[in-house]
Amino acid sequence: MIILEAQNLSYVLHRKKLIDDINIAFNEGELTTIIGPNGAGKSTLTRLLCGELRPTHGSVVLNGHNIHTIAPWRLACMRAVMPQASQIIFPFSVSEVVSLGVAGIGKNLSKEKRRQIASYSLEQADISHLKDRVYQTLSGGEKQRVHFARVLAQLGAGQSLETKQILFLDEPIASLDLKHQLQLLNETKKLTEKGLTVIAVLHDLQLSADIADRIIALSHGKVICSGLPSEVLTQQRIEDIFEVSLVSGNLPPSPWQALHS
Numbered sequence: 001m002i003i004l005e006a007q008n009l010s011y012v013l014h015r016k017k018l019i020d021d022i023n024i025a026f027n028e029g030e031l032t033t034i035i036g037p038n039g040a041g042k043s044t045l046t047r048l049l050c051g052e053l054r055p056t057h058g059s060v061v062l063n064g065h066n067i068h069t070i071a072p073w074r075l076a077c078m079r080a081v082m083p084q085a086s087q088i089i090f091p092f093s094v095s096e097v098v099s100l101g102v103a104g105i106g107k108n109l110s111k112e113k114r115r116q117i118a119s120y121s122l123e124q125a126d127i128s129h130l131k132d133r134v135y136q137t138l139s140g141g142e143k144q145r146v147h148f149a150r151v152l153a154q155l156g157a158g159q160s161l162e163t164k165q166i167l168f169l170d171e172p173i174a175s176l177d178l179k180h181q182l183q184l185l186n187e188t189k190k191l192t193e194k195g196l197t198v199i200a201v202l203h204d205l206q207l208s209a210d211i212a213d214r215i216i217a218l219s220h221g222k223v224i225c226s227g228l229p230s231e232v233l234t235q236q237r238i239e240d241i242f243e244v245s246l247v248s249g250n251l252p253p254s255p256w257q258a259l260h261s
């Protein structure tokens with residue numbers, strides 16, 4: 001069942017086509033990764049798909065509605081976004097940042113329920129021990145886990161109003177150590193098993209091969225190919241997309257495989 005669709009999607013900035021006539025559909029409960037070289041348009045496509053940017057041409061359809069016709073509070077229940085970088089200028093504690101995910105859309109929930117959602121999200125992101133720390137004093141990886149907890153809290157609060165939800169992750173493991181990379185991906189995978197749709201920009205091709213249900217490969221703002229990992233991650237395609245020569249056609253085994261074999 002399709003939950004999200006990009007229809008003839010283009011985005012032009014300063015006369016440059018950053019996204020060029022993309023048509024793709026995302027199935028409910030699947031984890032799709034977006035891969036491609038630097039500057040391919042992965043973040044721009046993600047920002048269009050989540051409704052943060054307005055397309056120059058075409059549209060994004062979420063649950064049968066043009067995403068830009070959905071009221072902001074409703075959209076916040078339907079999808080959460082963990083961007084590549086997030087600045088927080090006020091000296092909020094970790095708990096306060098995570099509670100921001102619940103604020104607004106969790107207004108109809110009791111105070112106790114909101115506290116439970118925030119606390120569970122802190123646990124899922126393995127940052128309960130940091131809850132009283134000031135956000136600005138955290139390391140890059142710790143900050144990334146705080147934002148993961150924040151989006152989990154947003155989805156947890158939104159679930160009372162919207163059961164079909166999407167989580168957008170833009171390079172979610174870029175600053176994480178191996179343990180926390182696997183932990184975040186494990187949590188994400190578990191959520192897809194419960195029906196959440198996940199769209200993640202991921203640079204690591206081995207991890208994409210292991211965790212993705214589908215992969216979309218982008219280059220110069222166009223979809224070069226999309227499909228099952230085995231269909232997209234062939235030697236020829238990797239060489240073409242990333243402009244490299246591979247010695248062997250096989251991607252090396254990933255830590256995910258070692259953990260799950």
Ligand SMILES: Nc1ncnc2c1ncn2[C@@H]1O[C@H](COP(=O)(O)OP(=O)(O)OP(=O)(O)O)[C@@H](O)[C@H]1O
Nearest residue numbers: 013014018036037038039040041042043044045201
């Ligand atoms: N505000 C902007 N002004 C000018 N150019 C921009 C702007 N935003 C994005 N671009 C350009 O659009 C192209 C696509 O950027 P985008 O961030 O989507 O790529 P990406 O595939 O996510 O790259 P990376 O892997 O490096 O994160 C790049 O060439 C980038 O320089």
